[in-house]
Amino acid sequence: MIAFLKRYGATIFGVVLLAGAIYVVQREFRGLSVAQVHDAMAAISRHALWLAAGCTLLAYAVLAIYDRLGSLYAGKPASWARSLMASFCGYSLAHNLGFAAVSGAAVRFRFYSAWGYSAVQIAKVIGFTSLTFGLGGMALAGLVLVVEPEVVPWLGSNLPRWALQGLAVPLWGIVAAYVVLSRFFRTITVFRHEIELPGLKMALAQTVLATVDVAVTAAIFYILLPPAEGLTFVRFVGIYLVAYSLGIFASVPGGLGVFDSAILIGLSPYMGAAEVIGALLVFRLYYYIVPLFIAGALFAGFELSQRGAVLARFTAVTQGSEALEAPAMAGLVAISGALLIFIGALPASGGLMTIWGSYSLAAASQFAASVLGSALLVLAYGLARRLAIGWALAVALLLLGGLTVWLRGEAWFAWLPFPAVATLLLTMRPRFYRRSRLWAEPLSPEALVPLAAAAFCGITLALVGHRVEVQDSSWWEVVFADEAPNALRFTVGLTAVLLLVGLARLLRPARIRPLAYDEASRAMLASWQGTTPPAADGVLLGEARRAGMAFSRQPPLWLAYGDPSGDPADGVSAIWRFRDACERAGVRPAFWDVGPEWLRIYADIGLTAVPMPGRPERFIACRAEQDLDRLLAKA
Known part of the structure; x- marks a missing residue:
C-alpha cells in the first residue's frame, strides 16, 4: 500500500483536486454568461491595469534575483542579464507548461551549461531557487495566520483565534531553523542527502526576497479585483497562498482549474463570480500567457544564437x-x-x-x-x-x-x-x-x-x-x-x-515487456550492430520489435546503453517505450554513450545531452540537473 501511494498518490490527489475544481466551476458558473464576464473585465480601470502590469514586471525582476543569489551560492556569479534571462524563461515555461521537457530545471540547465557552469554548480542554482519560494510562502503564511487567522477555511469559525494563530508557529519555526542552521553549520544531512547551507546573510536574503515575491505576485491579482468590504490585502494573500499551493499539488500546468476554483471559493463571500473570473483572466494573461510567449521566443532565439556552441557542447x-x-x-x-x-x-x-x-x-x-x-x-x-x-x-x-x-x-x-x-x-x-x-x-x-x-x-x-x-x-x-x-x-x-x-x-502505448539479457537477445543486438555490454538487466524493443537497446536497473535510474540499434523507423518508439517503462517503475531514464542523430528525441522525452568526458562527439542523455553528477562519477 505504501509503495502504491508513493508511486500513484500524487497523481490520485491531483485527479481528485481537478474533479473538485470541475464541480466548483459547474456550480459557480451556472448563473453567469460570457457577457457578464466580459463586462466585469471591461470594468477594470486603466489605472488598475497599468499598476498590475507594473507589479508583474516587478515580480519577474524579483525572480531574477533568485537566480543571481543562486549563482553566488554556487560559487560562480552570473551577470544580471544572464540571471534575468534564465529566471524569466525558466519560471515562465514551468508555470505554464509543467512538462519535464521544458521544466524550469531543464531550461536552466541549458542556459547555464552554455555559460560554462558545471553540473554541480547548476544543481546548486536550481536547488537554491526551488527552496527560496518555499521559505517565502511559509513566512508569509505565518504572517497571515497571525494577522488574519479567520482566513483559514473550515477552521476559522470552529477554533478560537489564539489556536489559529498558533498554526503560524511551525511555519515560522521551519524558516527560523533554516536561518539558524545556516549560521552555525555549513552542511546538514536530510533523508540521507547532504545539503550545503548558504550562510546566515544568504539565508536571510532568501527569506526576505521570497516573501516580497509572493506578496507582489498576489498584489497583481488583488489590484485587478473591485473593492470589497472586509477583503484586506493580508486576507487575500492567505486565499492566494492556499489556491496556489493546491495548484502545485495538483501537478496541473499553471494550476489550471484547481487554482481558479480555490480562488472562486475563497472570494465568494466578498464578491460575485463574474468579478472574480474577470480579474482571474487578466491575471493569467499578465502573469502566465504573455510571459510564456515572450519566454518561448527568447528561448528559441537563444538556442539559435548558440548554434556552434550547442553542437559542440551538449545538444542539437x-x-x-x-x-x-x-x-x-x-x-x-x-x-x-x-x-x-x-x-x-x-x-x-x-x-x-x-x-x-x-x-x-x-x-x-x-x-x-x-x-x-x-x-x-x-x-x-x-x-x-x-x-x-x-x-x-x-x-x-x-x-x-x-x-x-x-x-x-x-x-x-x-x-x-x-x-x-x-x-x-x-x-x-x-x-x-x-x-x-x-x-x-x-x-x-x-x-x-x-x-x-x-x-x-x-x-x-x-x-x-x-x-x-x-x-x-x-x-x-x-x-x-x-x-x-x-x-x-x-x-x-x-x-x-x-x-x-x-x-x-x-x-496508451503498446505493451512494454523487456526481454531478458541472454545469449539470444545479445546476438540480436549484435546483428543490428548495437551496444552489447558485458552485463545488463534486459533489452527493450520498439513497438515493431525491429530496434532496441540493452539497459540496466540502477535506482533511481534505468540506464540504456547506446542509441537504439536496428530499424531507425522503430528506434523512436524504442526510446519512448523506455521512457514509459521508467515512468511506470517510478525511476528516471538515462542513456549512456549516444550519438548526435537522436538528440532531438532525447530532448522530447525531457532529457539533456551532455558530452562524455574525453569524447565530445558522444553524449550522456539524462535529467542532467539531477543525475549527471552521479553518471559522471561512474565514467
Missing part, C-alpha cells in the same frame, strides 16, 4: 524550439478543454436559436461543450507524448468545440480561439510522430474494444444531448440531477466515463 540546435512546441501545444489544448468545460457551465446565449429555429440544437450545445472539453483534457496527455492519433483527434475536437460555442450564440472572442489553436496544431504535424497502440498493434479485441467503445459512447452522448432532460446541462450535472430519470442519469454517466477511458486507452 533544434532541441530548444522543437522540444518546446509539443508540450506548449499540449498546454494550449488542455486550456482549450478547460475553457470548453467552463463555457459548458454557462447558460446558452441563444443568439442562433432564432436562425436555426431549434431550441434543442442550441441548448444541447451546452451539454456537448462539457463532453468535448473533458475529451480534450485527455487528449492533451497524448499530445505531450507526441502521439499522432492525439494530434488528429485534438484537431477534430477543437474544430467541433469552436462550432459548439458558435452554435451557442457566443461572441467571436469566445469561439475563435478553438479554430485558431486547431490551425496552429495543424502546422506542427511532424512534431507528433509517435504511434499509439491503435496503430502499433494488430487490430486485436484488446485494441478494438476501446476504439468501438469510444465511437459508440461519443455518438450516444451526441444523441442524448438533444433530450429535453439534459438540454442546458453539463454531462456530470445530469448524473447528479435528482429530477432527471434514473435510466438517463445512468446512461449519461456510464457512456461519458467509457468515452474518456476509451480515449485514454487508445492513447
